[in-house]
Amino acid sequence: MPNWKDVLAEINAEAGGNPNKIGPAIDSIRRKYLNSLFEYTKRNVVAYYSGWQQHPKASSANVNDKDMAGLMLAVHQLEKDKGLDLILHTPGGDVAATESMVLYLKSIFGDNIRAIVPQLAMSAGTMIALSTNAIIMGKHSSLGPIDPQIGGVPAEGVLKEFERARQEILSDPNAAGYWQFILQKYHPTFLSSCQQAIDMSRELVREWLAENMCQRDITLVDPIVKHFSNHEETKMHARHIMIDFCQSLNMNIIPLEEDDDLQDLVLTTHHTFMHTFSRSAAVKIIENHRGIAFIESEGHMQMGPIQIAPGQFLPPIFPPQ
Numbered sequence: 001m002p003n004w005k006d007v008l009a010e011i012n013a014e015a016g017g018n019p020n021k022i023g024p025a026i027d028s029i030r031r032k033y034l035n036s037l038f039e040y041t042k043r044n045v046v047a048y049y050s051g052w053q054q055h056p057k058a059s060s061a062n063v064n065d066k067d068m069a070g071l072m073l074a075v076h077q078l079e080k081d082k083g084l085d086l087i088l089h090t091p092g093g094d095v096a097a098t099e100s101m102v103l104y105l106k107s108i109f110g111d112n113i114r115a116i117v118p119q120l121a122m123s124a125g126t127m128i129a130l131s132t133n134a135i136i137m138g139k140h141s142s143l144g145p146i147d148p149q150i151g152g153v154p155a156e157g158v159l160k161e162f163e164r165a166r167q168e169i170l171s172d173p174n175a176a177g178y179w180q181f182i183l184q185k186y187h188p189t190f191l192s193s194c195q196q197a198i199d200m201s202r203e204l205v206r207e208w209l210a211e212n213m214c215q216r217d218i219t220l221v222d223p224i225v226k227h228f229s230n231h232e233e234t235k236m237h238a239r240h241i242m243i244d245f246c247q248s249l250n251m252n253i254i255p256l257e258e259d260d261d262l263q264d265l266v267l268t269t270h271h272t273f274m275h276t277f278s279r280s281a282a283v284k285i286i287e288n289h290r291g292i293a294f295i296e297s298e299g300h301m302q303m304g305p306i307q308i309a310p311g312q313f314l315p316p317i318f319p320p321q
Contacts, residue, residue, distance in 0.1 A: 002264070007271040022279060030272035031291040037085070037265045038289035043114075044078045045289040046071070047087040047269070048128075051277030058283040058298050063093025063101070063124045070286030070294030071101060075108055078288065083112035086132065087266070089273065092123025095148060095201055102131045102208065111212045114254075117141040118270035123149075123237065126228060127201065131208035135246070138256035138263065142240035146205060147231045148197035155194035156231035162191060202229050213252050224249050 002010070007029065014025035038045045048071075052061035060066070078084075084105065092098075105113060115121065115129040117137040122144035129135050129143060137143075148155045165179040206225050214220040227233060227249060228241070246253050256263045276282055280297070287293035 002268045002271070004271050004274070007268060007275060011272075011275060026272065026276050026279065030269070030276060030287070033265060033269040033272055034287065034289045035291070037269060040261060040265055041085060042082065044082050044084045044109075045087065046074045046084060047273065047285065047287050048090060049087070049273045049277075049285045049287075050090040051283045051285075052091045054274075054277040055281075055283045055298060060296055060298075061091070061283040063090060063097050065094070065097045065100070066296070067097060067284070067286065068100060068104065070284070070296075071104060073294050074286050074288040074292060075105070076292070078290075080108055083114070084109045085114050085116055085136075086128070087116045087118065087269065088121035088125050088129060089117075089119055089270070090121055090125035090128075092125050092127075092144070095124060095127070095197070095204070098124040098127050099204055102128055102204075106131070111215075113212075116266055117143065118266050120144075120240075126241075127205055127208075130205050130224070130228070131212060133212050134252040134254050136254045136256055136262075136266070137243050137246070138267075139243060141256070142242055143228070143246065144241060145231070145234040145237055145239055146201050146228045147234065147237060148194075148201050149237055150190075150194060150197060154231050154237055155197045156229075158186070158194045159191065159198075160232070198229070205229070217250075220250050224251060 011022065011025045011029050014028055015021040034045055034047060048067075050061040050063075052058065055061060075084075086105070111133050113132045115132040115135045117129060117135060118141065120142050121129050122142070123146060126143040127146050130146075135143075150158075162183065165175075165183060168175045169179060202225055205228070206221055209221045209224060210218050214224070227245075231237075234241070243253060243255065256266060273285065276285065282295050282297050284296035285293060287295075
């Protein structure tokens with residue numbers, strides 16, 4: 001299996017030692033492995049990748065409404081009857097944008113969508129994964145809690161804090177002074193906003209599971225939703241939920257390690273995206289197996305040409321060294 005170092009060596013060999021050719025070389029190698037994945041599975045492949053780890057201050061790395069343009073570009077002219085393998089690597093983001101993206105993909109591919117999680121599909125990324133028919137993940141892959149965050153604060157935690165304050169003030173009115181300093185930071189409608197956000201995320205995932213992954217046994221839906229949305233159980237929004245626990249919930253999980261060739265292709269493709277983010281200003285890439293891509297860099301977006309002929313590359317996102 002080509003590891004991170006092997007992929008880097010392949011990129012450098014493709015560039016022929018010319019720093020100005022590193023960008024096109026990375027593009028070429030990344031597309032080669034995306035297409036190889038398609039050739040192996042015979043299913044459409046769309047990679048949805050965020051570079052938040054390499055560019056932690058880039059808010060556009062999160063799921064947002066601009067991503068719809070990227071999905072539309074990537075899906076255009078694909079053979080819909082071949083289904084879709086959606087490779088996810090994202091920290092999550094806006095729930096409303098997530099809903100629109102899921103509904104769009106379902107309108108094109110129906111229930112014939114699999115999520116592939118090479119490393120991390122957190123928060124809204126987990127919601128997307130739970131909307132699919134099956135999730136391919138390895139021992140190193142992680143999903144995450146879907147409890148909504150408002151301004152970086154867990155909505156469920158806020159409600160529990162207010163309830164604790166109410167109980168303590170009822171039992172000891174002198175505690176009101178202490179709680180006043182804590183609770184005054186929240187605006188008057190904040191509680192209802194928190195509850196609505198919690199209800200929305202749970203209702204969406206419950207509906208998607210019942211329609212697809214759990215349609216043969218809807219009794220599985222509530223336990224899955226309960227675990228992924230329960231802040232008291234998961235403890236923190238960044239909690240990594242690994243494959244063993246997902247399998248214990250009887251989710252439709254396909255272990256990546258069961259197919260060596262698929263594992264090689266998925267992880268090598270993942271390395272190519274990591275090299276792209278590490279050596280460029282790109283913070284979001286939505287790309288299909290035909291080399292058609294939407295790339296968002298810090299400060300601007302780029303869309304690749306509809307047809308990528310041999311020797312053609314996306315507009316350069318790698319400044320000359």
